[in-house]
Amino acid sequence: MSESPQSETQKDGAGLPEAATSWEPRIVAFICNWCTYTGADLAGTSRMKYPPYVRVIKIPCTGRFDPLFMIKAFERGADGVLVSGCHPGDCHYTAGNYNARRKYTVFKALLETLGMDMDRVWFSWISASEGGKWVDTIRKFTEVIQEKGPFREYREMIDVG
Amino acid sequence: MSDRTDKIREVARKWLADGTVEAVVGWEQGTYREKCSPVLVRKPEDADRLLFNDRCTNNLMTYLKRDPVRGMEKVGVVAKGCDIKSLIGLLQESQVEREKVMVLAVTCEGVKKDDGTVPIKCQACDVNTPTFYDEIVGEKVASNPDPEARFKDLEKLDAMTPAERNSFWREELDKCIRCYACRQACPLCICSRCIAEKNQPQWVETSPHPRGNFSWNLVRAYHLAGRCVECEACETACPVNIPLMLLNRAMARTVKGAFDYEAGKDPEVQPPLRTFNLDDDNSFIL
Amino acid sequence: MSKIGVFVCHCGENISRTVDCARVAKASGQIRGVAVAKDYKYMCSDPGQALIKNAIKEHKLDGVVVSACSPHMHEKTFRKAVTEAGLNQFLCEMANIREHCSWVHEKEEPTTRKAIELVRLMVEKVKRNMALEPIRVDVTKRALVIGGGVAGIQAALDIADGGHEVILVEKDPSVGGHMAQLSETFPTLDCSQCILTPKMVDVGSHPNIKLYTYSEVEKIEGFVGNFKVTIKKKARSVDIDKCTGCGECQLKCPSKKIPSEFDRGLKNRTAIYIPFPQAVPARPVIDREHCIYFTKGKCKACQKVCPTEAVDFEQTDEYVEEEVGGIVVATGFDLYTTDKQGPYPDYKGYGEYGYGEDPDIIDGLQFERLASASGPTGGAIQRPSDGKEPKSVVFLQCIGSRHPSKGIEFCSKICCMYTAKHTMLYKHKVHHGTAYVFYMDIRAPGKGYDEFVRRAIEEDGAVYLRGRVSRIYRSGDHLIVKGADTLSGAAVEIEADMVVLATAVMPQPGIEGLFQKLGISYDQYKFASEAHPKLRPVECATAGIFLAGACQGPKDIPESVAQASAAASKALILFSRDQMLREPVVAKVNENTCIACWYCVEICPFTAISKKDIRDRQGNLIKRVAEVNPSLCTGCGTCAATCFSNSIDLDGFTDEQIYSEINSLMAVGQDLFPEPEKAEGDSPDEKAA
Ligand SMILES: Cc1cc2nc3c(=O)[nH]c(=O)nc-3n(C[C@H](O)[C@H](O)[C@H](O)COP(=O)(O)OP(=O)(O)OC[C@H]3O[C@@H](n4cnc5c(N)ncnc54)[C@H](O)[C@@H]3O)c2cc1C
Ligand code: SF4
Ligand code: SF4
């Protein structure tokens, strides 16, 4: 396995010292600003605990979620990707999540056809009051990823490039 | 067949002579074996170049989105039922104005691939006699679609484990040389600047390595989901024989199952990714 | 190259307890493009903010990442601070290392590493942030109030007194709403009309109020600050400018047997009628459904007798347009009817209680009319069937309310109080009578409310029985009410002369049609929804639309009035500026690559995108492209994610920003940070890279 994919950020990152080599799960969560982000805030204010391997990328609404984001996240080494927003009927923009749901349906089928490991792709609705659901989701997702280990199939592909 | 050729010439000649259209896009005899190739006829006297036979496989709608046809006030296009499906797609997406196109439909018993076999689209054809046109030539041909044909090839994919599917595709997609012939051939790849060529940011890496190839083919199939009319132009165009139609048909099957939608049927219906239903499937979302 | 400042907050110990803040600052300093990175105990404090401001000036920063609590907590604070130091506020972002990190993880190496990565993610974003200016939208300083009940009246008066014009639209021929029908009001027992009529008169004569009665909102276009409203003035068949309100026509009208809405069917009215004596405007209207001329083609008795020739049979519905900047919705409530087939098809009635079949079974509003001095009996309590004074009256609470099997789960809130009031009004008029009340719980929180109920029980001797009634049937001159007293466990059977049902408070039937026109949301019962149940109880999620009164949920008069004044003040706040500022998170189109497929146009939930023609100087069409109206765009980004040619992007969350954030996550093996001891070993050249 070669370890030197080139990209702008890596060049940026070159200034940062290298360190630990053992694998840690890497989960990327695209979450909407209004519900899930606030739900995750609530988990914090309630001092609930979950494993520290999730990286949140805030989007205004799940309507903003373009499946390209997910591909890029996997390309950048994500072991799992979560997309989460407001429950149906609760979207701050009324319909962003309904539109997103159609995109999920189609994209998910495409990933399945391509034989992607679908245990690594999660979708959820988590409201601003569901701090507990956020914690449970991240916990469970982390467990699944930990059990599966690194996303080798994708990483092999990345590293060939 | 020759009967249809005569009629096509007749109508084209008339349209060109009386100024109904500026030009007619059709098929002519190719230079390579029996293959037919696209031709743009501008003068009535050239109408005799046009023909129709079972080697007229090309989907001529692709030319509607390209110069010089794109800029014409009014153009005639010879079309099989399946080609008209892509026109419907173009109409839904406002890429073509109905008033600017004269559709010269031709009934069709099916075409053949270069190797002489019958394409899946013909086995599954439900538009042997087109229903959307300005003029139609040829005897009525009853449709007798094989209900299994369309998604039959998907079964072997379905039967694989995800890991097997993944390695199947990785092998296939490794072949991709990023010539974008699929995109050029596709009547519904309508972007003037494809996302694969946009570099700020560059969502799809351009060099032909597995990572970039995977992303490119994924994005191509996704952007055609619910839009692809299964004309098979991309797969036919692919120089390295990637089974692109497997991806396209997987998408078509999903869209049919999830949203009860089939592309290229009705110009008045919203394409599935441009709308939603409150009770769309929610079962896969936690 | 960017010059980003990273400011890591300890939040006292809230962050530093589990995250090594000094190390976060140190590692941040090594990210390319970061010019300065500091940590501090309380970044949001004055000295903390000063530290940021000084760094901006000293290092000529072009971007700031505050690594602290949730942006929902302090983004505004820090954006304000950077503005004070001369930096555009949208060049400041927050990395959430408290709610999303220090508070939810243990003190361990990966926690600090996560904090560093969250900072890096934001640094990469901020590098691509653009200086944005808030969007300015002109504000039309006029309000529309829909509904002329007490809530609508109060809101209209407050806004008008605040100096702005108000358009008040009421669907009925007069303003007043339900309060005009009430006799006396809890908890003080003052006469409803005595306190309401002056307000109604004010609304009718206020120079800033334009009153449209017998009118409905037909169409609403536009957005906060700039709504265009089409109002349908239903044909009244009377020219209210010519009419003097003398009432001659009512006396002459031969069609006299129409149940009066105002008296809730306890009295009849004519086809041309003034709904009640205190009506505003005190002008008649012809009920065309019952008018003999309109149904049979001849009569015109009213026209003949009218001294001012005000009756106009030719009048047609008229449409007027008004421009307003803010809207108050005050469409009030209606009562659930217990008929077998009421106006709410989704709810099961109470066929078993015989309402609508037996005239002596009435609802609360009918009782109000019976008790009212201006009512059909002049205020004497007489039962409808034969006018006899009822010796015993049974009041049933929670009819429909809190009864999931009938389709309603909520508490109607006002019935406990008005039923207590009814027992008192009854006892004050029928001294020897007995009032029985079947209740589930007595809910009387509120100033003077519990005392009021106690008075009904203790001083006026109302008999309260806790339980539901199973059946009511007629036996000769009486109604037999069978129920259970769940406190004693005994079955009860009461011989009553009249039964009063406290039916549930429901939204106006069909009101969701109006809510859809307004683009506001509503709950399962069709009560309008507020933007936030606690913190924004009078605003709708749709900007510029406010709620007042019972259209939002059951409310009594003081609450309706309080909310109306709150809604008015929200409207006045809106009108206090000539222009409104809006977050510049809006979509923008790349006209070069837009292919006019109109996916965005169709998908935008706010119809903010339209089709634009691009023409050359001669006016020839060159191409068509999508165009975003920044005043309508709310910044959801659905268009940006849908456009497959990637020709539409969202400021504040651009593709480039999100791409860089994802990229910052790095590929395997490349993303790692120093163990504390290794950190010392950085080579300076590496940093300079
Ligand atoms: C039996 C009974 C007794 C009560 N007794 C008391 C009491 O003693 N004390 C107390 O504090 N409260 C009492 N209440 C409650 C009181 O009636 C309400 O709190 C009050 O009427 C609410 O005022 P509102 O303006 O919100 O609604 P409403 O009074 O219902 O007024 C709404 C107005 O909007 C109009 N409207 C509706 N839809 C439209 C439309 N689409 N377009 C234009 N106009 C429209 C209606 O015609 C109406 O005029 C009692 C209620 C009942 C049922
Ligand atoms: S979706 Fe994209 S290409 Fe289509 S009209 Fe909108 S901006 Fe243009
Ligand atoms: S960001 Fe949302 S509101 Fe704005 S134009 Fe796009 S879809 Fe419409």
Ligand code: FES
């Ligand atoms: S705002 Fe959360 S999904 Fe739309």
